[in-house]
Amino acid sequence: VSARYKLFLGLSGAALATLALDYLTSHGHHGGGHAAYWWHSMIGFELLYGLLGAAVLSVFAKLLVFPVIKRSEDYYPEGEE
Amino acid sequence: VSVFQHPAAFLFLGAVLALLSRGKLRKIVLLASPALALYAVSMLTPDAVLTHSIPGFTLELLRVDRLSRFFAIIFCIASFLGTLYQLHLDDAGEPVSSLALAGGALGVVFAGDWLTMFVFWEAMTVASLFVIWFARTPGSHRAGLRYLFIHVVGGGTLFAGILLHWGGGGDTFFGPMTGPAGLSPAGWLILTGVCVNAAVPPLHTWLTDAYPECSVTGSVVQSAFTTKTAVFVLLRAFPGAEPLAVLGTVMAVYGVIYAVMSNDIRRLLAYHIVSQVGFMVAGIGLGTTMSMDGAAAHAFCHILYKALLFMGAGAIVHAAGTGKLTELGGLWRKMPVTMILFMIGAFSISGLPPFNGFISKSITLASAGEAHRPLIELFLELASVGTFLSIGLKLAYFAFLGTDRDITPKPLPPNMVGAMFGAAALCTLLGVFPGVLYDLLPLGTEYHPYTSSHVLSSLQLHIGTAAGFWLLLKLLWVRPYIALDVDWLYRKPFPAVLFPLVRGMRAFGGFFKEKGVAAVYSTVPGFMDVDAKRMPVGMALFWGIVFLSALALYSWNF
DSSP, rough: HHHHHHHHHHHHHHHHHHHHHHHHHHHTTSSSSSSHHHHSSSHHHHHHHHHHHHHHHHIIIIIIIIHHHETTTSSOOOOOO | OOGGGHHHHHHHHHHHHHHHHOOOHHHHHHHHHHHHHHHHHOOOTTTEEEEEETOOOHHHHHOOOOOHHHHHHHHHHHHHHHHHHHHHSSSSHHHHHHHHHHHHHHHHTTBHHHHHHHHHHHHHHHHHHHHHTTOOHHHHHHHHHHHHHHHHHHHHHHHHHHHHHTTTTOOOOOOOOTTTTTTOOOHHHHHHHHHTTTTTTTTHHHHHHHEEEEEEEHHHHHHHHHHHHHHHHHHHHHOOOOOHHHHHHHHHHHHHHHHOOOOOHHHHHHHHHHHHHHHHHHHHHHHHHHHHHHHHHHHHHHHHHHHHHHHHHHHHHHSSSSOOOOOOOOOOOOOOHHHHHHHHHHHHHTTTTTTTTHHHHHHHHHHHTTTTTTTHHHHHHHHHHHHHIIIIIIIIHHHHHHOOOHHHHHHOHHHHHHHHHHHHHHHHHHOHHHHHHHTTTTTOOOOOOOOOHHHHHHHHHHHHHHHHHHHHHHHOOOOOOEEOOHHHHHTTTTHHHHHHHHHHHHHHHHHHIIIIIIHHHHHHHHGGEEEETOHHHHHHHHHHHHHHHHHHHHHHHO
């Protein structure tokens, strides 16, 4: 079993565990003072937000912005003057 | 009270004594100064005042309230940890400048009027400039000059605002500038000057440019003071200033986007100062009791985990000789202690329980929800995702795991390791016992971070982010490039205009030195020196004649 696969199993296991706990404890704060917006009470919202957020940030930074503004590491001269 | 009860006095005095002493004695002085300053802070009572009269003005050097005590405590702790991390240095310059920097920060924190605040504010600029310069590299020399350039403009803007405020009949009292009528023009100038030090984009590049150019010990010290003093001033003078809520949110996301692109570990961490200070600035802009206490709490925790992260990064640079992720990898086997301590810092900054970022960041996030600012809440949460993505995953993966570069690290001085243990212990202790911090909060907010929904939200956000990193590892792979930022404007086009201009003026001056002075000499031979090439009197005379002729022409015409 490769390390990658073990990591995948670990992550999915942890994700499922938090989902289960989220479901079990969610009855307490549904409609309570905490749920100002729908995503506060949606089960597993943060899981999805973390995944999509990481994807959006990575794609935006590395595919859209970085190719335009990247320069070689000696772009700014160092030393005298 | 006497001047020797002012906590800043211990740091300035310590700086002078450390400069005069050497060896063991200097080390004792360096460590004792912040410790005594912390003791002095603990002895201050709310009725303590210290004034100093100058002609026409009374400076209020010391004013104590919960807000100033709160920031003073963390500044003393940061100064102690930073000094400990520097203790192996033979050169007194950097530790002494660092003590002066902390002293300036305490001076601002306890200032009772705008003039006192401004004097210490500028003292901080000078001290931090020397912390940069004592890296003694060509890169730090140039970065220091750019740092000075930005801070002179920022300090000038602040001072113009203060003078305009007084000129308009404003109070000299260092207090809120916000009111029902909104900000006055003077208030806007002051706010802009403070925003320079708070590293609000596009005024942030002095930080991300200069901090990675400091020595590894210097950047630890730098990370604590300048931006957090600005946060203190914003809390003091601009609570609830609406533009700050949006600016802070922009900062938080801006910083992480650059962190995702950075290759240099200390530049990556510097962009995370911008991002984390964004959380604080947004909290101040939201202006509720809870959001402002959240900002203060986050400043407190941030100073600790940021110092820890810069210490870990500094340990990597010290041991491996490079801070570029493309040249690092496989360090977990050789630097396991550094890795564990660094990861405590990484989990803290991401807001993972049970570390201190969790107990402070969640206050700001919750207050944005309660203030019905869903976009601010969601974008700050996106910044949290980016924080874990770029520090806890990207930096950690490429430095400690990744491609094994077969680096043989240099051993670390024990004081560096000790400072890392100290910072990591405080990050963990505050996370486990949040009450210690909450009891000190300036506005006395009550908050319970360890509810099942808060803990689960944080865990899920981190697991989701880790899954994203795992899927997008190829895309996030580090590349040996820098990412341009707005400092490009004053590093490329500005010199392209300025340097030819300076060269032209030099040529112009040279021409007159040759021809013009010779003309004066030939008409007034009595001034002729034996050595015709060196005539300071002649030059002064020449320019005097030019100036007086211009003046005569001017007054004659009008």
